[in-house]
Amino acid sequence: MTIRNIFTATALAGSILLAGCDSATEAEAPTEVEAVTSQIAVTDGWSRETAVGQDAGGAFMMLSNSGTSADRLTGGSTPVAGEVQVHTVDMTGGVMRMRQLTDGLEIPAGATVALKPGSFHIMLMKLKRPLQHGERYPVTLTFEKAEPIEVELTVQPVGSQGPVAKPKGADDV
Known part of the structure; x- marks a missing residue:
């Protein structure tokens, strides 16, 4: 395996890991919900x-x-x-x-x-x-x-x- 392939594989693994962290953060983050009311x-x-x-x-x-x-x-x-x-x-x-x-x-x-x-x-x-x-x-x-x-x-x-x-x-x- 060349250094270039190792770098590409490491970058790809890091991207997948960061994407997973980002989606977990979004899922856990509270979202603003418009209050639904009757008047x-x-x-x-x-x-x-x-x-x-x-x-x-x-x-x-x-x-x-x-x-x-x-x-x-x-x-x-x-x-x-x-x-x-x-x-x-x-x-x-x-x-x-x-x-x-x-x-x-x-x-x-x-x-x-x-x-x-x-x-x-x-x-x-x-x-x-x-x-x-x-x-x-x-x-x-x-x-x-x-x-x-x-x-x-x-x-x-x-x-x-x-x-x-x-x-x-x-x-x-």
Whole structure:
């Protein structure tokens, strides 16, 4: 073996060794990771009036996530009910049924999810008293990632489709 071949072999072995050290250093070095967060805003909150003896009521609102990560509405609390559950409505065999979303409701990043009658909504279970048209009450919503958010809901009449919905038979003037 010539000196030139020995030098080439030594240089090659050194390069391989250094490359291995460099990759180990990179793998062990901490990397900066952008924080992925949800930023939830709640608007247009309302609920419906309930009758004496009725033990459940619905609550509706818009949930907007301006963050970079999806989040989940998981439930909440309110002084007017024993439980706050997240529900959906589906049709099974021509029958409309409500069911609790035990894993919560996803609010995708950059999206708005409407909680409305006949769709996703909040169920106020074990009402402590009837909800009366015109009154306002607080609900604290809980999320998988975001901090709890307290909103104030305004009670609309029975059968209402929301605070901005026109009553049946109203003119489109």
